[in-house]
Amino acid sequence: MGSVYRLTLRQLSGRWRLVIMTLLAALPVITATLTLRSTTAPTVAEFENAALSALLAGSIVPLVVLAIAAAAFSNEVEDRTLANLTLSPLPRWRIAVPKLLGVLTIAMPFAAVSAFGTAYVAFLADLRAAIAVTVAAVAAVALYGSAFTWLGLVTTQAIGVGLLYVVLWEGFFSGLVAGVRLLSIRHYAIALMHGVDPRRFAAGDHLSLPAALVVSAVVFAGFLWLSIRRLRRMDVP
Amino acid sequence: MTDSQAVIRVNGVSRWFGSVVAVSEMTFDVMPGITGLLGPNGAGKTTLLRMMTGLAATSTGTVTVFGEPVRDNPPLYRRIGVMSEHETVYGFMKGREFVTMMGQLRGVERLEEAVDRAIERVDLADAQHRPMGTYSRGMRQRMRLAATLVHEPEILILDEPLNGADPRQRVHFQHLLRELAGEGRTIVLSSHILEEVEQLAETVLLVVNGKLAASGGFRAIRAALDQRPYHVRVVCDAPRRLAALAVGIGSVEAVNLDPDGALIILSRRVLDLQLELPRLAQSAGISLRRVEPLDDSLESVFGYLVEG
Structure with a gap:
């Protein structure tokens, strides 16, 4: 399992990929800093909507994870190197799990540091709020990671399909139709944030913390299971 | 096995x-x-x-x-x-x-x-x-x-x-x-x-x-390809006479004379040719100097199959 994990880390840690991710991760921190320096300081609700919901949860985290997770398998499919892994006697979960772990290892530090930095700056060193935002970001990385890793196995257009999901489903439809939020990773993450620090993030129509935890676990495990199943059944090029 | x-x-x-x-x-x-x-x-x-x-x-x-x-x-x-x-x-x-x-x-x-x-x-x-x-x-x-x-x-x-x-x-x-x-x-x-x-x-x-x-x-x-023509090149001291005799073999489809004087015989059953040709040559007093299959390579077999 360690071989697949190490291979995945090397595949996904190309210099340009890391540079772009660093820039993306820095963006919400910079935005938060500039917002605080403006003459009209935002309310928590305004900040949450602008910097956390829209920028961090709505675009930065999913985009960072999409760029990494979609490549984990789809690059191997395109390069036709996936057979090196599937022609081994490893059970398929021992290929899917380290691939996903590799994705999380690369993506999580960027998302976590970005989330913590943004919240710490914005909430004037309120540690609990910063931790709540970080937990939400980490959960979002895990959920998007699991989903997009599977997506990379089922389509060579994983980036495009992932973008459609993030922009249309999570960004557009979930704002229009309340029921869509129940099928939105972004809203599970926001629900976790509210659950961890209800003092700071109390308002809204979010899921309860237990419900968010259960749904997140189901989504994470579900997409991982789909990846394993796909590895067993797909025609490997 | x-x-x-x-x-x-x-x-x-x-x-x-x-x-x-x-x-x-x-x-x-x-x-x-x-x-x-x-x-x-x-x-x-x-x-x-x-x-x-x-x-x-x-x-x-x-x-x-x-x-x-x-x-x-x-x-x-x-x-x-x-x-x-x-x-x-x-x-x-x-x-x-x-x-x-x-x-x-x-x-x-x-x-x-x-x-x-x-x-x-x-x-x-x-x-x-x-x-x-x-x-x-x-x-x-x-x-x-x-x-x-x-x-x-x-x-x-x-x-x-x-x-x-x-x-x-x-x-x-x-x-x-x-x-x-x-x-x-x-x-x-x-x-x-x-x-x-x-x-x-x-x-x-x-x-x-x-x-x-x-x-x-x-x-x-x-x-398994015995229905396909089989080419054999024959070098002898009297090619025209041998050609006339070879066309009498039932499985022979055609006999051509090379510019260099060798015979190119097309046969559907190589076994017939192997048996009959030396016998005919001997009976006619013709000396066979060289008998070689021209298409006993996988390439020719492959070519036949693919073209067929």
């Missing part, structure tokens, strides 16, 4: 993609030794090999290896080594790292020794610490073969393994394959180059348009 000793058994296998039939109703057994899968590009060889390795599902039929279904059966890969036709490698990885990783994935014990042995076998010890992105095509192929051999598989399935090899590498590769077969392994190799298969394979599976056109030893395949 009996059917029960078949290492790989392909039974009624077909595969189609939409309305395109890539492989149609193939049934054959593979025994220990070298088996050549021969056919033109697009004949269905790679699809067949992918089904034989479990990389692709069959639309109908079954493939078993050592009596077990090969599809969705990872433990079987401890006993199988597969080298696909695609030459893509992890360019950032050094050759030795690649072979080591493949050994780790296959649970090889005494890994370092196994890696040394595999790399030495393909004669790439000098280049093992270079990134594979810097390798020539032939070197990539050889290092991929080392990775295929690192777990000492009982079965080797090699898709177009000699692609990109220069003549020296080709000879080395052929020697290595014979050596591996001599160790009792079962080797299936595909090629569209007839010479390669003819030189290496004891058994040939001829694939044309997704169908198994012929199988068996090279000469057995030729014998």
Whole structure:
């Protein structure tokens, strides 16, 4: 399992990929800093909507994870190197799990540091709020990671399909139709944030913390299971 | 060798993609030794090999290896080594790292020794610490073969393994394959180059348009083609007289005279010609200096089948 994990880390840690991710991760921190320096300081609700919901949860985290997770398998499919892994006697979960772990290892530090930095700056060193935002970001990385890793196995257009999901489903439809939020990773993450620090993030129509935890676990495990199943059944090029 | 000793058994296998039939109703057994899968590009060889390795599902039929279904059966890969036709490698990885990783994935014990042995076998010890992105095509192929051999598989399935090899590498590769077969392994190799298969394979599976056109030893395949014209070049001291006699043999279709005075006889049954021609020549007092088959090569057999 360690071989697949190490291979995945090397595949996904190309210099340009890391540079772009660093820039993306820095963006919400910079935005938060500039917002605080403006003459009209935002309310928590305004900040949450602008910097956390829209920028961090709505675009930065999913985009960072999409760029990494979609490549984990789809690059191997395109390069036709996936057979090196599937022609081994490893059970398929021992290929899917380290691939996903590799994705999380690369993506999580960027998302976590970005989330913590943004919240710490914005909430004037309120540690609990910063931790709540970080937990939400980490959960979002895990959920998007699991989903997009599977997506990379089922389509060579994983980036495009992932973008459609993030922009249309999570960004557009979930704002229009309340029921869509129940099928939105972004809203599970926001629900976790509210659950961890209800003092700071109390308002809204979010899921309860237990419900968010259960749904997140189901989504994470579900997409991982789909990846394993796909590895067993797909025609490997 | 009996059917029960078949290492790989392909039974009624077909595969189609939409309305395109890539492989149609193939049934054959593979025994220990070298088996050549021969056919033109697009004949269905790679699809067949992918089904034989479990990389692709069959639309109908079954493939078993050592009596077990090969599809969705990872433990079987401890006993199988597969080298696909695609030459893509992890360019950032050094050759030795690649072979080591493949050994780790296959649970090889005494890994370092196994890696040394595999790399030495393909004669790439000098280049093992270079990134594979810097390798020539032939070197990539050889290092991929080392990775295929690192777990000492009982079965080797090699898709177009000699692609990109220069003549020296080709000879080395052929020697290595014979050596591996001599160790009792079962080797299936595909090629569209007839010479390669003819030189290496004891058994040939001829694939044309997704169908198994012929199988068996090279000469057995030729014998199965007894409805095809068979060219024989005859050099003698009285070609015109012998030509007149040869047209009387029932299976002879045509007799032509070469510009250099040799006869080119087309026969549908080579056995008739072998028996009758010396007898006729002797009875007419004609001295036969040379009798040689012109198309007793796999290339001609292949050509007949493909053109037919």
